[in-house]
Structure formats: C-alpha cells, structure tokens
Amino acid sequence: MKEKNNFWKTSSGAVALLLVLPILAIFITAFGEDTEQLFSHLMNTVMPTYIFNTIALVAGVLLLSLILGVPSAWLMAMCRLPSERVLQWALVLPLAMPGYIVGYIFTDWFDFAGPVQILLRDLTDWQAREYWFPDIRTLGGAITVLSLVLYPYVYLLCRAAFMEQNVSLLQSARLLKCSPWQSFFRISLPLARPAIAVGLSLVAMEAIGDFGTVSYFAVNTLTTAVYDTWYGYGNLSAAAKISGIMLVFVILLLSTERYSRRRQKLFQNQFSSREDFRYQLTGWKKWAALSWCWGLVAIAFIFPLGQLCIYAYKYFAQSWTAEFQQFAINSLYVSIAAAVIAVAIALVVNFYYRLRADRVALGFMRFSSMGYAVPGTVLAIGVLGSNSAIEHLVNDSIKAMGGTPPGLFLSGTMFAIIFAMVVRFSAVAIGSIESSLSKVSPSLDMAARTMGCKPNAMLIKVHLPLIRRGALIAGLLVFIESMKELNAALLLRPFNFETLATYVYNFASDEHLELAAMPAVLLVLVGLIPLVLVNRSLEQVH
CATH class of the missing domain: 1.10.3720.10 (MetI-like)
Structure with missing residues (x-):
C-alpha cells in the first residue's frame, strides 16, 4: 500500500510541478x-x-x-x-457572450455610421458637428x-x-x-x-x-x-x-x-x-x-445575439467555407485534448489528497490550480519560456551525446496551445471533481481496503463510478472554456493555425464582423452550456 501511495504522491507532485512551471518561467524569463x-x-x-x-x-x-x-x-x-x-437564469446569459464580440457589435451600432446615430440625425436633421455623442471606442x-x-x-x-x-x-x-x-x-x-x-x-x-x-x-x-x-x-x-x-x-x-x-465568520x-x-x-x-x-438581459445578450444571427443568416454563403470548417475542427481538437488531460490531472491530485489528506497533498492541489488566476496573455509568456527551457535542455543533452538536436519541438506546435489550456483551466476540473469526491463517504474507502482493494482498484471500482457525472461536467467546462480562449490562442497558435476564437477576432478586427457572425454564434451557444448547468445546480440546492 505504501508503494502505491508513493506512486500517487510522485504523480501528483510531478503534475503540480509541471503546471506551476510556466508561472515560474515568467519570472525567470523576466531576468x-x-x-x-x-x-x-x-x-x-x-x-x-x-x-x-x-x-x-x-x-x-x-x-x-x-x-x-x-x-x-x-x-x-x-x-x-x-x-x-x-x-x-436569463440574467446569467451575458456571461456566454465574449466581451470582444459585444464590443464589436456595440461599435457597429454606436459609431458615427451606425444605426443609432443615423436615426438620431434623421429625427433631428442635425449635421455631424451640431451634436455630441459619446465615443464608444474609449x-x-x-x-x-x-x-x-x-x-x-x-x-x-x-x-x-x-x-x-x-x-x-x-x-x-x-x-x-x-x-x-x-x-x-x-x-x-x-x-x-x-x-x-x-x-x-x-x-x-x-x-x-x-x-x-x-x-x-x-x-x-x-x-x-x-x-x-x-x-x-x-x-x-x-x-x-x-x-x-x-x-x-x-x-x-x-x-x-x-x-x-480574514475575521468574518458568518453562520447562517x-x-x-x-x-x-x-x-x-x-x-x-x-x-x-x-x-x-x-433591460439588462436585452442590452447585454438578446440584442447582440440577435444581431449576430441576422448577420449569420445574411452572410451564410460567405461564412460557410472550408476554412471555417477547418478552424472549427481545430477548436474541437484542442478543446477535447485539453479537457481529457485536465480531467486526468484532476483525478490524480484529488485522489492523492483523498488517500493522504495532508498538507503536502493539499499543496499539490493548490499549486495545480494556480494557473486559473493567471491572465491568458501572461500565461502564454510562461508557456513559451518553459517550453524553451525544456527544448534547450533536450537539445544540449542530445548534442553532448553526439546526436542531432531536434530543435524547436514544443514551441510553435499544438503542444504549446494545449499545454496553455491545461495549465489555465485545470483548476476548473480540480474543483468540480473535488466537489464530487467530497460527497463520497469515507466508509466506502474503509470497506474497499478491508476487502483488499489497492488504491488503483479502489479508484477504478469505487470512486470513478460515483464521480462519473462530476468528471463529465469537469471535462465539459474545460472544453467550453478552451473553445472560447482567445489570449493564449493568439500568442501560441502554430503557423497557419486558427481556432474559432482567433478566427472571429481576426475578422472583426478587420471590420468584417458579418463574416465572423457564424463562428461567433457557435461560440455563444457553446458558452450557454455551463450557464444552464450552474443554474440547474442552484435550483436543486435552493
């Protein structure tokens, strides 16, 4: 049993070190x-x-x-x-709208050539210099x-x-x-x-x-x-x-x-x-x-989504291209890979904490969750720095042994962007599985050990069937967050590689929001899934 626990301790520690490495790399690279x-x-x-x-x-x-x-x-x-x-639940829906998409739509509405100011000029016969209107791009x-x-x-x-x-x-x-x-x-x-x-x-x-x-x-x-x-x-x-x-x-x-x-203790x-x-x-x-x-729901969600749907319908032929389909597949690939890896990591650190429940195990869990607090742009710097360090170490070692160095085998590849998603969103999976495991009675662990179950068998036969729903929700949440992630994807994507988020950003930045409407609608619809889950959980509790 002790050897098995050492395996889980080593695995959990290795995972925590790997996930905290990009954060350390930020400060190392800074010097x-x-x-x-x-x-x-x-x-x-x-x-x-x-x-x-x-x-x-x-x-x-x-x-x-x-x-x-x-x-x-x-x-x-x-x-x-x-x-x-x-x-x-409608008041939660704006959370599914990426901020930059709402920004593009509001700019389209409220700019000088937008429908709001055109209507104002038509109603009042004012000319451009005869009225003041707040500038949205501020x-x-x-x-x-x-x-x-x-x-x-x-x-x-x-x-x-x-x-x-x-x-x-x-x-x-x-x-x-x-x-x-x-x-x-x-x-x-x-x-x-x-x-x-x-x-x-x-x-x-x-x-x-x-x-x-x-x-x-x-x-x-x-x-x-x-x-x-x-x-x-x-x-x-x-x-x-x-x-x-x-x-x-x-x-x-x-x-x-x-x-x-720090001193607030509220018991209700x-x-x-x-x-x-x-x-x-x-x-x-x-x-x-x-x-x-x-009014809040309409301004923040209904009207912007309605505008996107109108654009998607009008420009369907121009939007439904081979490029769009390829970039949607890219997003699916990256997001599914990140979700599977994040759930596996969450199972490792949570199960070790279940076995030991000491400060070391708790520390591994907390270190593994640190990436969620790091902005995506900052995390991209850390991922690139950590990847470069590993590449230099491997290349120097192979060169010292007389071999041919592989060069940049991590940076500029799919690994970099998936690794960034895993570091950033593993905390979501860890929290979800931690919540599911906390509802499993410790007496089941004792009964399994009494029957001679080792940790590996206990995880597979006892815990996984009981936390299956929590693990599926964890994977789903990581998948959706990865689909919408823009910052890390912009900085770490390989050459000629786009996700739906970067695809929308590139089109909208070039003032072609109409052509970005279909992937934007898809991103919004995908983002609605966790909001439905959260609202259902609130209704079940209350």
Missing part, C-alpha cells in the same frame, strides 16, 4: 538578457499610461458590475416578479462592455448568498417596520459581503486579462503591452517583465480580497420557506424592477 534598455524605455514613456489605464479599467468594471449585479440578485432572491423563473466604452458581460459573476454569487440568509433575520426586520430598502442595506447587503468580494475578484481578474475588447477599443493596458512588446519588439524577456507586473496585480488583488474577510441557516417572506412588488415598483432586469 533574461537584453531587456533593461527596452524595459527602461517603456517605463519612461508608455508604461505609466498602461498601468493607469489598467487600474482605471479594473476600478470602472468593478463599480459598474457591482451596480448591475447586486440589485438584480436581490430582486431575484427577495421579490416576487412576473416571469421571475425565466429572469433568474476607456469608458471598454468599461461598459466588459461590465455587461462580467456582472453575472457578482449576480450569481450574490443571489446564492441572499437565498441562504437566515429567514429569522428578515422576519425580525419586518417586525421592526423596516422597509425593503432598509432591510437590504442593514441586513442583506452586510451578510452578502463575502460573496460580493469573491464575485468582484473574479470580475477583476477577467478585466485585467482581457485583450480582445481593449485592443479593439484602442485602450492600452498591461495586456496589450505584453502583446505589443512580444510581437512588435520581438523581446520575450521585456514582455515577461510586464507579465510579472500583471501577476503582482493579480496576487495583490486576491490577497486584499482574502485579507478583507438555509433560507427556507422563502416564498412566504419575499416582497410582493406592485405598481411602478414592479414595472421598474422588470424594466431593470429585462
């Missing part, structure tokens, strides 16, 4: 040669602007996501509204677009937190004649602070790592700085230094979020019988609440 002059030049010229834009972008997206997400969550959890069963436009697609993180977690709050507290508030507004500010909002903090931290990490939206809106952030330094200047080490700055931002953000909740009973205690909105309050919720 490479020929970076000081370029990096100093960037710091003295454009980097202050990039840093300011990044901070302003994150702050703006956090504020607007808070304004959009928290009231919507409270209305769905605490009020009775017509069509609420549809609204409670920092404010990027903040608005990203907030519309990211607020569901706050909405989902806050809605769950509001539904879990102790019903006796709400009863007491009503007995004390508290209005719904007072109850929200004095009871519901303070109790939901941990959920709000977690939701905002997810929003902030997504905003920091966004590339497609900010680059299209010509907003220079640290993410675009990494891309420009790598591709424009051809300097990987300088790009790694900028990536290190971004990692520090992410670490500070997560540390601040945890530190702010299940929010049972909530049907009897929700507020019945009537009159203008009901219509205001419905207008708020349905």
Whole structure:
C-alpha cells in the first residue's frame, strides 16, 4: 500500500510541478538578457499610461458590475416578479457572450455610421458637428462592455448568498417596520459581503486579462503591452517583465480580497420557506424592477445575439467555407485534448489528497490550480519560456551525446496551445471533481481496503463510478472554456493555425464582423452550456 501511495504522491507532485512551471518561467524569463534598455524605455514613456489605464479599467468594471449585479440578485432572491423563473437564469446569459464580440457589435451600432446615430440625425436633421455623442471606442466604452458581460459573476454569487440568509433575520426586520430598502442595506447587503468580494475578484481578474475588447477599443493596458512588446519588439524577456507586473496585480488583488474577510465568520441557516417572506412588488415598483432586469438581459445578450444571427443568416454563403470548417475542427481538437488531460490531472491530485489528506497533498492541489488566476496573455509568456527551457535542455543533452538536436519541438506546435489550456483551466476540473469526491463517504474507502482493494482498484471500482457525472461536467467546462480562449490562442497558435476564437477576432478586427457572425454564434451557444448547468445546480440546492 505504501508503494502505491508513493506512486500517487510522485504523480501528483510531478503534475503540480509541471503546471506551476510556466508561472515560474515568467519570472525567470523576466531576468533574461537584453531587456533593461527596452524595459527602461517603456517605463519612461508608455508604461505609466498602461498601468493607469489598467487600474482605471479594473476600478470602472468593478463599480459598474457591482451596480448591475447586486440589485438584480436581490430582486431575484427577495421579490416576487412576473416571469421571475425565466429572469433568474436569463440574467446569467451575458456571461456566454465574449466581451470582444459585444464590443464589436456595440461599435457597429454606436459609431458615427451606425444605426443609432443615423436615426438620431434623421429625427433631428442635425449635421455631424451640431451634436455630441459619446465615443464608444474609449476607456469608458471598454468599461461598459466588459461590465455587461462580467456582472453575472457578482449576480450569481450574490443571489446564492441572499437565498441562504437566515429567514429569522428578515422576519425580525419586518417586525421592526423596516422597509425593503432598509432591510437590504442593514441586513442583506452586510451578510452578502463575502460573496460580493469573491464575485468582484473574479470580475477583476477577467478585466485585467482581457485583450480582445481593449485592443479593439484602442485602450492600452498591461495586456496589450505584453502583446505589443512580444510581437512588435520581438523581446520575450521585456514582455515577461510586464507579465510579472500583471501577476503582482493579480496576487495583490486576491490577497486584499482574502485579507478583507480574514475575521468574518458568518453562520447562517438555509433560507427556507422563502416564498412566504419575499416582497410582493406592485405598481411602478414592479414595472421598474422588470424594466431593470429585462433591460439588462436585452442590452447585454438578446440584442447582440440577435444581431449576430441576422448577420449569420445574411452572410451564410460567405461564412460557410472550408476554412471555417477547418478552424472549427481545430477548436474541437484542442478543446477535447485539453479537457481529457485536465480531467486526468484532476483525478490524480484529488485522489492523492483523498488517500493522504495532508498538507503536502493539499499543496499539490493548490499549486495545480494556480494557473486559473493567471491572465491568458501572461500565461502564454510562461508557456513559451518553459517550453524553451525544456527544448534547450533536450537539445544540449542530445548534442553532448553526439546526436542531432531536434530543435524547436514544443514551441510553435499544438503542444504549446494545449499545454496553455491545461495549465489555465485545470483548476476548473480540480474543483468540480473535488466537489464530487467530497460527497463520497469515507466508509466506502474503509470497506474497499478491508476487502483488499489497492488504491488503483479502489479508484477504478469505487470512486470513478460515483464521480462519473462530476468528471463529465469537469471535462465539459474545460472544453467550453478552451473553445472560447482567445489570449493564449493568439500568442501560441502554430503557423497557419486558427481556432474559432482567433478566427472571429481576426475578422472583426478587420471590420468584417458579418463574416465572423457564424463562428461567433457557435461560440455563444457553446458558452450557454455551463450557464444552464450552474443554474440547474442552484435550483436543486435552493
């Protein structure tokens, strides 16, 4: 048994080291040669602007996501509204829309030559210089677009937190004649602070790592700085230094979020019988609440998806090409490979933790999950750096033995992009399988060991049948995330290789959104699957 445990310990440790290697490579690459002059030049010229834009972008997206997400969550959890069963999951749908796609559509609508300004000029007979209209391709436009697609993180977690709050507290508030507004500010909002903090931290990490939206809106952030330094200047080490700055931002953000909740210990009973205690909105309050919720869904999801469907129908013949079919197959190949590998990794680290449940096993799990907090552009730098180190080691070793070095056998290949997807999204699979394994009673492990089952047999005969659904969901989630990943795919794709995400980005960047509509619709429909799963799980729990 001890030998078997050593096998699982070695496997889990090797997996954790492999997944954390790109993050270490970022800092190692940052101290490479020929970076000081370029990096100093960037710091003295454009980097202050990039840093300011990044901070302003994150702050703006956090504020607007808070304004959009928290009231919507409270209305769905605490009020009775017509069509609420549809609204409670419809408010999550914008999460399926990639930010850069919404950005392209909004630009198409609100630019000078777009239908909104054309209608305004037709109605008023104004000329171009006789009126002011906000420019969508600005920092404010990027903040608005990203907030519309990211607020569901706050909405989902806050809605769950509001539904879990102790019903006796709400009863007491009503007995004390508290209005719904007072109850929200004095009871519901303070109790939901941990959920709000977690939701905002997810929003902030997504905003920091966004590339497609900010680059299209010509907003220079640290993410675009990494891309420009790598591709424009051809300097990987300088790009790694900028990536290190971004990692520090992410670490500070997560540390601040945890530190702010260090002394919070909230124990609540299940929010049972909530049907009897929700507020019945009537009159203008009901219509205001419905207008708020349905307006948010329409602006962030229904109208953009409708526009994409119109484009896809009109330009079907131009879109349905051999290239599109090939790139769809490429996306399937990469995503399936990443999903299978990520699920295998999750099984290894989770099962070792199941066997030992000590700090070492827990550390392996946490290290294996670190990649999810790293923006895709930054991770691409780390993957390239780690691949280069391995290639140099192998080539030097073979050359020393008198053989012919294979050259670049990892960089610029399918391995690089799949490896990046696995490092970034293994945390999703690890979390899903960890949740499934936690529901398996330890007594089953004891019974299996009593019957002489070794760890390998116990995993195959006992655990896998019981966590099969969790493993399938884990693979599905990794598959969908990999299908939509743009940043890492843009930087690591092999020559003449495109995924659906890069295909859409390239067409839309060239102002040919119509030809990108069909793959964009496909990406959105694929992205709806995890939202349906999440909403069903919430309904089952509550």
